[in-house]
Amino acid sequence: MAEFSIRFSDVENSIEILSHNAVELRQIQKELTSARKNLRALGSATYRINSILNRIERSVMNKALSMDSLSDALEEISAYYRSAESRIVSGSMDTADNVRDLPEQIREKVISFLNSIRDILVSWGIVKAERQTRTPGEAVTEAQEREMDLYLQSEIENILEKDRYSQSTWKNASVEERKEILNEYLQEVAAVMGLQIGEINYTYTEASNGTYNMGSYSPSTNMISINEWVLENGGKNNIQDSYNLMYTIAHEMRHAYQHAACSNPEQFVVTEETIRSWQESIDNYRSQRGFMQEGMNAEEAYNAYRNQTIERDARWFAGQD
Secondary structure, X not given: OOOOOOOOHHHHOOHHHHHHHHHHHHHHHHHHHHHHHHHHOOOOOHHHHHHHHHHHHHHHHHHHHHOOOHHHHHHHHHHHHHXXXXXXXXXXXXXXXXXXXXXXXXXXXXXXXXXXXXXXXXXXXXXXOOOOOOOOOOOOOHHHHHHHHHHHHHHHHHHHOOHHHOHHHHHOOOHHHHHHHHHHHHHHHHHHHOOOOOOOEEEOOOOEOOEOOOEEEEOOOOEXXXXXXXXXXXXXXXXXXXXXXXXXXXXXXXXXXXXXXXXXXXXXXXXXXXXXXXXXXXXXOOOHHHHHHOOOOHHHHHHHHHOOHHHHHHHHHHOOO
């Protein structure tokens, strides 16, 4: 059997992920069925669309069954999807299948169906996420926001793959050299996210009662602070490896992104619902100590702190969950 080769190293050893993928593949089949039912009620012109959908479904199933591995099957599905999307949207199907002259309502349903498949393929990493731009006067959709987030994550991952930011380079660097690495990484991440930010502010705070701070973002100064104590002591005595500060940078830059989006929503590909959710979380934000001052014990306060909307989002964005 062929080895997995397209960003599916985790799939090979994870029944849970395979099961999840199977559920999503079944969802595609449900979408096909639903699309045909909706189109059937729109008139005689749907015959050609039904033919297209039937052919897509047959091709997907035949290709998948003929492959030696799940990786190969998904790669074929992805390639067929990209071809079908391009041909339908551009109206370049052959004469019998041309949808350019079909009613707009029907065409929108076909494109919506293709987009639903694309969302799944993007989330799996099979189709590369693309940078999104918002159209003045139009609301950002959930799909646009999700793809923009995936695009940003992908670009940040690409930055982290540079030799300059590798674990081997980090391991052989002094504390001062690591500061330089973090500052350079910060600026590259900021550029990808469309943000401007100053150099890192380094603090020095030792652990207390087994807990310690990796870093933070200050919206008032628009600066990220990093705990130099972690740089010096990371990897010792149950302290996180200091290389994890690279992910702290991504986490704190997501907070910078959240604040910038709430202040200037028209400049970011973020939905109105997400803006409201982030703003509410910012307005009611508390540190662990803040929750403890309200009567919670340390564990309850820590969990409450982590469960705040902007904290959950930042951990997800930085790949820390």
